[in-house]
Amino acid sequence: MxxxxxxxxxxxxxxxxxxxxxxxxxxxxxxxxxxxxxxxxxxxxxxxxxxxxxxxxxxxxxxxxxxxxxxxxxxxxxxxxxxxxxxxxxxxxxxxxxxxxxxxxxxxxxxxxxxxxxxxxxxxxxxxxxxxxxxxxxxxxxxxxxxxxxxxxxxxxxxxxxxxxxxxxxxxxxxxxxxxxxxxxxxxxxxxxxxxxxxxxRRFDFVSAILNALAFGLIIAGIDVTTRSSNMLLGIAILAGGVAAAAALAARELNRTHPLLPLDLLRIPIFGLSVATSICSFCAQMLALVSLPFHFEGAMGRSAVETGLLLTPWPIALAIVGPLAGRLSDRYPASILGGVGLLIFAVGLALLAIMPTTATTGDIAWRMVICGIGFGLFQAPNNRTMIAAAPRPRSGAAGGMLATARLTGQTLGATLVAIFLALTPTHGEFIALSVGAVLALAGALASISRLSSERRARA
CATH class of the missing domain: 1.20.1250.20 (MFS general substrate transporter like domains)
Incomplete structure (x- = not known):
């Protein structure tokens, strides 16, 4: 094989x-x-x-x-x-x-x-x-x-x-x-x-796997029903069931040597902070990428084709910066690289939030480039820190948590956009971008706070 x-x-x-x-x-x-x-x-x-x-x-x-x-x-x-x-x-x-x-x-x-x-x-x-x-x-x-x-x-x-x-x-x-x-x-x-x-x-823990599925499945379904359905009580009940399953899972996994929910890794300060940073950053990313098409087409009167092109500078900038940031993370502390990246990302989101509806294509593009550069500078160093902080036998759990943090942040970000657009249709995009900037700033602070843990690990 x-x-x-x-x-x-x-x-x-x-x-x-x-x-x-x-x-x-x-x-x-x-x-x-x-x-x-x-x-x-x-x-x-x-x-x-x-x-x-x-x-x-x-x-x-x-x-x-x-x-x-x-x-x-x-x-x-x-x-x-x-x-x-x-x-x-x-x-x-x-x-x-x-x-x-x-x-x-x-x-x-x-x-x-x-x-x-x-x-x-x-x-x-x-x-x-x-x-x-x-x-x-x-x-x-x-x-x-x-x-x-x-x-x-x-x-x-x-x-x-x-x-x-x-x-x-x-x-x-x-x-x-x-x-x-x-x-x-x-x-x-x-x-x-x-x-x-x-x-x-070791044996695979089927009970924990079922509780994990119930926790994530019911929480996501509950949030979806609560925000997108008229039956809010049903959504709250489903969400409560998911929270109960999550609590039962955490209690079951608390003292296990190799828990399915990697509580042992989350106790490592640098790993836990990296997970929090990842959730904040991916939530901020989705707040922008989901709300911006509505803003470009609704408030700025751009076509669907134009909207697709306007979103393109972000991934292009990320594609250029991402691999470079990965190389830099082999030499320099990820806490600094990630913190600087998320500060740049927060500035980019703030600039998009205050951007006038009469902004030209060039004005939009350079703001999107700033977001792409900031996110690209953060992501690879943060991922490297998460994987390297885990003992090698727990590399699978670290990788699973890395993907889970990314999807959790993205799901939360998309859900928040739906809530903001439903509550304030005329200002929902502005609120989404503003909250994204705040979350990116919070992620930057969490990233920089890892510096002392990184120094101890290197020593």
Whole structure:
């Protein structure tokens, strides 16, 4: 299956390391793209299946829920059974589910296939960072994390654009069918190139996995029902059930040596602060990326095509800065790099919030570039800190928590935009961008506060 067991300090030898990077990059690109690519096709799919738009949204929600509830269980399985094995299982499931999506003839069939695809994507995402850690030598970990962070962020940002390009030349089924040949090729490469790592001799905790699924699933569903439905009491009841499940999970995991919910890692100050920083930053990112299209089209009168182009400078700037920030994090404290990055990000969001509706395309573009530079300077160093702070046997849990923090922040950010737009339709975008700037500033403070912990770790 995978290669011979890797020396954790030296990583994989060349050229195997390059093949492993290719396999990791292709798989995570597909997993992240499919989290956003289906949004563009929702109106088309709704018309073809003759269903309401509200029902078609489950094509997206089913995927996201499946990912969120299974990230930490897959991370735990990676530590027990081996990271490469779980990665290959996730990749195989994702590829087969993509074929099922393309062959679906009803909304129910497509939704079920999307759930399976989400589980496959979670198997990829949960193990992704751990495989990067064992692929690169320790001295080059920042470079590897930087490249990986760039791929994740760029794939997420260009998802709608890729979806629109496919729909312009083919039917919606090709949004999913294109994954099949790429998935098969990636599986062949991954089976030969991924690092083989030491496993942990312990049983998988099914009770904790169920509580984890209930906690994340009910909390997200409760927030969605509360904010987007007229039945607020039902939403509050679902949310309360999720909080109760989360409390039961925390109580069960509190004194375990290898908890599914990594409380042992969260007790490490630098790791816990990095998680908090990640949630704040990704929440701020989604507050901007979800609210800005409404602002560009509604308040500024731009077309849908113009809106897509106006959003483009952000991922381009991130693509340039992200890998550079990863290299810098091998030499300089991530607390400083991340703090400076989030301060720049906060300034960019504040400038977007106070931007006049008569702003020119150039005025919008340079503000978006500032946001991209700031976020790019923060992300890779923060991810490197999270992964490096965890003991090597807990790399899977650290990677699962990294992905969970990202998705938690993104979900919270999108939900807050919905709340702000519902409460104040005329000022919702301004409030969203302003809150995003405050959260980015809070993330900067959390990042800088890690400096003393980093110094102790280096000593």
């Amino acid at each position: 995978a290669a011979d067991r890797v020396d954790p300090e030296e990583g994989l030898p060349l050229p195997q390391r390059y093949w492993s990077i290719i396999a990791i990059g292709l798989a995570i690109t597909m997993a992240v793209l499919d989290g956003a690519i289906a949004n563009v096709a929702l109106p088309t799919i709704a018309r073809e299946f003759q269903v309401d738009s509200a029902d078609a949204i489950w094509i997206v929600n089913a995927f996201q829920l499946a990912v969120v509830v299974s990230l930490l269980p897959f991370a735990a399985l990676g530590e027990i059974l081996g990271y490469a094995r779980i990665y290959l299982i996730g990749l195989a499931l994702f590829t087969l589910a993509s074929l099922a999506c393309a062959l679906s003839s009803t909304l129910l069939e497509l939704t079920v296939a999307r759930v399976l695809q989400g589980f496959g994507a979670a198997g990829i995402m949960a193990i992704n960072a751990a495989l990067v850690r064992f692929t690169y030598p320790s001295r080059l970990l920042g470079r590897g994390i930087g490249l990986n962070a760039f791929i994740v962020s760029f794939a997420s940002a260009v998802g709608p654009t890729v979806g629109a390009a496919i729909l312009a030349t083919a039917s919606w089924q090709w949004l999913f069918a294109i994954n099949v040949p790429i998935g098969i090729l990636t599986f062949i490469i991954a089976a030969k190139a991924l690092p083989r790592t030491v496993t942990t001799a």
